[in-house]
Amino acid sequence: MANQSKSILAKLLANENISIQYGNFPTAFFDVEKRVLGLPLWKSSSRFLTDLLIGHEVGHALYTPKDGWHDSSIEIPGCPRSYVNVVEDVRIEKKIQSKYPGLVRSFKLGYKELFARNFFGTKNRDIESYSLVDRINIKAKLRDIIDVPFSKEEQPLVNKVMSVETWDDVLDACRDLYAYMQEHKDNNNDNFEDNSSQMQSPNSGNENEDLSMESQSSNSESGEEAEDKNLENSIENSSEISNESEQVKDTEGGSSFVESSKKVDIDDVENVETDASFRKNEEDLLEKDDAGKQPLYVRSISKNQYKEMLFTYSDVEQARKLKISDHPVIVWEDYKAFLDETNKTTGLMAKEFEMRKAAYRTQRAQTARTGSIDTNKLHSYKYNDDIFAKVTNLADAKSHGMIMLIDYSGSMDRILGDTIKQTLNLAMFCKKVNIPFVIYGFTSGNPCGREYSTISIGEVDHKDTRIFELLNSSMKKTTYEEAYRMLYLYTLEDTYHYNHLSDIEGFGGTPLNEVIMASDHIVKDFRNKFPVQKVNLVLLTDGDGRNVRVNHEWSTSYSKDMIIEINGKLDKVSRNSRLCTEFLLNKLRKQGITTIGYRLAERNYDFNGALYAASDKYLDYDVMKDFRKTYNKQKFLSMDNKIGYDRYFVIKADRKSLNTDVEELEIDADFSKAQITKAFKKHAGSKKGNRILATKFAEIVA
Numbered sequence: 203m204a205n206q207s208k209s210i211l212a213k214l215l216a217n218e219n220i221s222i223q224y225g226n227f228p229t230a231f232f233d234v235e236k237r238v239l240g241l242p243l244w245k246s247s248s249r250f251l252t253d254l255l256i257g258h259e260v261g262h263a264l265y266t267p268k269d270g271w272h273d274s275s276i277e278i279p280g281c282p283r284s285y286v287n288v289v290e291d292v293r294i295e296k297k298i299q300s301k302y303p304g305l306v307r308s309f310k311l312g313y314k315e316l317f318a319r320n321f322f323g324t325k326n327r328d329i330e331s332y333s334l335v336d337r338i339n340i341k342a343k344l345r346d347i348i349d350v351p352f353s354k355e356e357q358p359l360v361n362k363v364m365s366v367e368t369w370d371d372v373l374d375a376c377r378d379l380y381a382y383m384q385e386h387k388d389n390n391n392d393n394f395e396d397n398s399s400q401m402q403s404p405n406s407g408n409e410n411e412d413l414s415m416e417s418q419s420s421n422s423e424s425g426e427e428a429e430d431k432n433l434e435n436s437i438e439n440s441s442e443i444s445n446e447s448e449q450v451k452d453t454e455g456g457s458s459f460v461e462s463s464k465k466v467d468i469d470d471v472e473n474v475e476t477d478a479s480f481r482k483n484e485e486d487l488l489e490k491d492d493a494g495k496q497p498l499y500v501r502s503i504s505k506n507q508y509k510e511m512l513f514t515y516s517d518v519e520q521a522r523k524l525k526i527s528d529h530p531v532i533v534w535e536d537y538k539a540f541l542d543e544t545n546k547t548t549g550l551m552a553k554e555f556e557m558r559k560a561a562y563r564t565q566r567a568q569t570a571r572t573g574s575i576d577t578n579k580l581h582s583y584k585y586n587d588d589i590f591a592k593v594t595n596l597a598d599a600k601s602h603g604m605i606m607l608i609d610y611s612g613s614m615d616r617i618l619g620d621t622i623k624q625t626l627n628l629a630m631f632c633k634k635v636n637i638p639f640v641i642y643g644f645t646s647g648n649p650c651g652r653e654y655s656t657i658s659i660g661e662v663d664h665k666d667t668r669i670f671e672l673l674n675s676s677m678k679k680t681t682y683e684e685a686y687r688m689l690y691l692y693t694l695e696d697t698y699h700y701n702h703l704s705d706i707e708g709f710g711g712t713p714l715n716e717v718i719m720a721s722d723h724i725v726k727d728f729r730n731k732f733p734v735q736k737v738n739l740v741l742l743t744d745g746d747g748r749n750v751r752v753n754h755e756w757s758t759s760y761s762k763d764m765i766i767e768i769n770g771k772l773d774k775v776s777r778n779s780r781l782c783t784e785f786l787l788n789k790l791r792k793q794g795i796t797t798i799g800y801r802l803a804e805r806n807y808d809f810n811g812a813l814y815a816a817s818d819k820y821l822d823y824d825v826m827k828d829f830r831k832t833y834n835k836q837k838f839l840s841m842d843n844k845i846g847y848d849r850y851f852v853i854k855a856d857r858k859s860l861n862t863d864v865e866e867l868e869i870d871a872d873f874s875k876a877q878i879t880k881a882f883k884k885h886a887g888s889k890k891g892n893r894i895l896a897t898k899f900a901e902i903v904a
Contacts, residue, residue: 220263224767225660226499226758229484230259232271239263243499243765243772245489254312255487257305258291261298266290267369272481281376282472288339289375293366295342313343319486323479334386335379336476338363356382383471489765489774497763497774499660500752503719507662510654511720513670513706515677515685521650521704522688537690540623544630547893551900552634558904602903603638603734605724607669607717609743610645610702612709617802617855621742622692628896629673629686637903638732641673642724644717646748647710663751667713669720670706676731714747715779718786722768725795738903739790741847742800742895744808744855746815749779780815780845787846798902799847800895802855809833812852816844838894849902853894 223240231240244255262271269276272287299305317324322340329340329348334356341350342364352360359382363375490496503511513521608625610618625641632639646666654665673685691703702708718741725737754760764777768789775785787797803809813829814821821829833839837854844850 218260218264220260222770223660224499224501224765224772226496226755226760228488230255230262232259232263232266234268237263242487243489243496244487248311248315250308250311251315252312253305253308257298257302257308258295261294262290264301265294265297270369270372278373278376280380281373282380284472284474284477285335285376285380286372287477288335288342288474289363289366289372289379290369291339292342292363293369293372310345310347313345314347316480317344317347319483321480321483321486322476323483324476332475333383333471334359335383335474338379339474339476380471387471491761491763493761495759495761497765498752498754498760498777500662500750500764500766501660502766502768503662503664503716503723505723506655507664508720508723510652511664511667511669511716513650513652513668515671515674515681518670518672518704518706519685521706525702525704534687536694537687540690540693544627548627548631548634548896551631551893551896555631555635555900555904558901600735601733602736602738603728603732604632604640604738604740604899605721605728606639606641606740606742607721608641608643608672609712609714609741609745610643610707610709611712611744613744614802615709617744617804619693621802621855622689624893624895625742626686626689626693627893628899629675631896631900633675635900638675638728638734639673640671640675640728642669643672643707644669644713645708645710646713648705648708650705657753659753659755661753662716662719663753664716666711666751667716667720668706668710669717669724712743712745712747714741714743715750715782715786716747718783718790719768721790725790725793736794736796736903738796738798738899740798740800740899742802744802744804746780747783749777750782784846791846791848796849796902797847798899799845799850801850801852803852804855806830809852809854813839816841816850816852838898840898849898851894851898 220237220239223238224243225240227240227242229242232238233240239259241256241259244252268274269278270286270290272283274283278286295309299309316322322343324340329337329350332340334352337350337352338360340348341360344350359375359379362378366372366375488496606625606628608621614621629639629641645668647668649665650668657663657665672689673682675682677685688703721739725739728737750764752764762777763774764782765772765774766785773785775782791797801812803812809830810826813826829839833852833854839852841850841852842848
């Protein structure tokens with residue numbers, strides 16, 4: 203798939219009332235009423251060809267009336283559709299290149315590439331053997347790339363076609379050209395004289411204009427000269443004219459054609475061979491696999507779709523009131539004990555965090571010795587070379603924010619309570635060190651009565667995805683305390699085993715890829731609310747996401763890939779869920795977002811799967827054994843730059859490992875001093891070690 207990020211499309215549409223819609227279309231189209239230009243998923247070997255194809259279609263969108271498009275069913279008396287195609291192309295291509303001179307070079311090299319790929323069906327054919335309308339089409343498209351002969355009798359018609367400016371001019375030229383073709387249908391090539399000096403390869407009144415436009419274009423492309431030159435040389439090497447048309451070059455650099463006895467009888471004068479050949483070969487421009495299947499086009503989650511997927515805390519709060527009642531006092535007594543212990547532990551963590559951060563920055567601090575002069579030291583310049591005011595640059599002295607997304611899939615049922623307890627510790631830590639945060643849950647299933655807009659072909663089916671806000675550092679104090687306390691209810695499985703506190707929070711599937719797409723909007727909202735320099739996106743799941751669900755033509759068979767459009771750019775990616783996740787996360791990382799993955803593994807099977815997924819090579823038994831030993835000892839494994847994450851954790855998720863309860867301090871009367879010291883260290887360590895989410899996040903942002 204051509205890299206659309208370098209396409210001139212954005213420049214073309216910057217000042218036009220046109221919207222672009224990519225899709226699994228067989229060809230381009232334009233909806234005149236809605237001002238929507240539909241573009242197929244083109245495959246091209248160069249940026250020039252991509253710009254040509256898009257520029258051509260935008261030209262039609264800007265200048266061609268509804269009855270002028272090649273797929274129009276409107277009949278125009280005296281103007282066969284194929285003739286209209288040829289002459290209208292002349293007009294719109296001339297106008298679009300005049301409006302955007304930067305396209306001149308792309309049109310020239312793009313058509314040169316198409317010519318080399320025999321899109322006009324000219325290989326092994328004498329150009330002279332074509333009908334007049336075909337030769338006009340070849341000349342209009344290829345310009346000075348190839349010499350095309352016309353007789354003196356044909357020249358006025360050629361000039362008329364090449365000079366069309368309005369739609370009426372197009373129809374007038376088509377009628378005259380069609381009338382001429384009907385008149386000469388039995389002796390189409392008899393107008394050529396045997397004397398080659400009477401044959402003409404005219405400028406058609408436009409060659410000077412082409413040179414002028416190309417000159418303008420070259421001045422605006424200096425920034426891409428090196429890359430463009432390489433592409434141009436590549437096209438030049440593959441585009442040597444080898445039509446075997448017996449064309450020869452004379453000593454003055456002109457061209458003539460050896461007399462050809464080949465005559466072409468055109469039974470159907472309405473047919474334009476080169477236009478029909480191009481339409482037939484258009485399919486070869488489409489992105490397809492070896493089996494001829496197109497990748498599935500997917501348009502990423504839009505802002506409107508994201509809003510429909512999102513349930514704010516206010517929505518969640520209202521839904522909870524319909525689901526649960528007041529709780530016994532004993533619940534809140536237990537909650538107070540949890541709160542006190544969490545407050546103490548995160549307080550210690552916060553102090554360590556600030557000390558670690560200060561130590562790291564002091565260690566990495568650099569003093570600048572250039573800049574403004576310290577006037578108090580100016581007198582010592584003869585014996586002191588340090589007369590500049592010192593500026594200390596701290597390492598990574600940036601403000602951080604956190605967005606956390608928790609998987610509420612059905613398989614999380616057994617461990618969600620302990621996961622929430624870990625999350626509450628993380629939230630309290632962030633509060634203490636002034637890291638703004640927002641915590642969401644996500645799942646699929648029940649739409650909870652939400653109204654959704656119509657899903658167009660190519661759009662992600664977002665109706666099955668819910669993202670719901672659970673906690674936010676910017677909440678008012680009373681709201682925050684209530685939200686925090688309600689989340690605590692998830693930890694009371696033995697007493698109050700709520701599968702969910704509301705219908706919105708009900709368990710479902712794992713629409714991980716849809717949520718990552720929506721994260722683009724989540725991050726933008728977060729940055730608008732909190733002016734932090736670094737955003738950390740934390741994803742907590744116990745498994746991979748499902749394949750992206752897209753509204754598409756069910757009768758069509760697609761390849762194993764998809765073309766995904768994100769912020770106007772197209773990329774080809776595997777439809778495999780895990781590979782898609784990695785791609786989407788890397789897209790976020792390119793925006794400066796730090797991605798952190800917490801993968802919960804309940805069983806050895808889960809651990810093995812998570813580790814194999816993150817490995818670039820096969821892991822033999824001994825290697826896996828060593829990893830598992832470390833994993834069992836510290837209750838997690840961490841890896842950098844794996845499967846789309848800056849930091850990826852595989853966390854042991856059995857009930858004991860995730861439990862944040864502090865181990866009892868056990869000291870016997872006959873303990874030695876060393877044993878007592880060891881017991882105290884173990885007790886103190888359990889306060890932090892059992893809070894894996896918070897401790898590991900603190901290490902990342904310190």
